[in-house]
């Protein structure tokens with residue numbers, strides 16, 4: 001089975017390893033598979049975590065919304081979250097009985113770090129009637145002071161379902177602008193007040209990439225993540241979450257795409273949709289790439305206290321409410 005996995009990845013030409021390294025990876029994978037059985041553990045991987053993890057040891061790979069659902073529903077005793085810290089925290093929130101492990105405690109997120117509780121309190125003070133809608137890329141403390149959580153796959157749907165016209169949106173400033181544009185275009189009355197920053201990866205996508213691609217491949221379709229800047233979204237053919245981008249490319253009759261999101265997703269699309277051609281400026285999230293087979297093995301074998309996600313009971317109770325509201329509103 002592992003040979004098949006490596007053949008599949010290698011035949012895609014995505015990376016070539018020398019024999020020594022391949023043997024090391026095979027040994028690591030075997031060790032991880034054994035540890036998973038022993039510990040009744042599952043490995044949930046985000047699409048950006050890297051093919052080496054996704055195609056070898058992950059039980060499930062998806063976007064942050066799906067990973068939260070899987071963490072809730074898998075019923076595993078141990079969950080390893082091959083993603084970033086806020087995802088591991090979300091897994092712990094929805095599955096408190098499980099031991100949730102994060103392979104590298106330094107795997108943060110510029111969005112999650114761009115907002116704090118005082119900023120939310122300040123916005124609430126200025127807009128007392130506006131609910132706080134929080135993108136999943138936040139700490140448990142921020143979720144605890146929020147009314148509803150959203151992900152990129154359901155943000156528009158949930159905001160649209162909410163009766164309030166004025167809404168505080170945190171922490172992604174660029175996604176808030178893109179959502180606001182969508183509401184304006186559709187003639188829906190909503191005013192988003194944003195608090196926070198931007199994704200350090202997606203904010204670097206520029207329209208110059210689109211212009212060059214369109215010149216070279218006139219039939220190309222541009223698929224972008226809503227964390228990208230406004231102008232990129234305006235000039236794209238489709239904007240959606242990572243799962244939605246995959247679905248769009250699968251269903252499209254077109255054969256050529258440029259994908260404006262983290263490079264890891266594009267590498268998987270090249271493997272999964274091998275009858276189609278994908279290009280990308282290939283920007284990489286340094287936090288996601290802190291995950292590795294070695295760290296997954298180590299965290300399963302002998303986790304350090306810092307790798308075990310713990311959330312204060314009071315925070316958990318408060319943070320769970322906006323997540324449950326999201327599950328309800330996303331139906």
Ligand code: SF4
Pocket residue numbers: 048084108109110111112137199200201202262285286287288
């Ligand atoms: S890609 Fe951006 S939003 Fe996603 S984890 Fe990395 S820094 Fe955070």
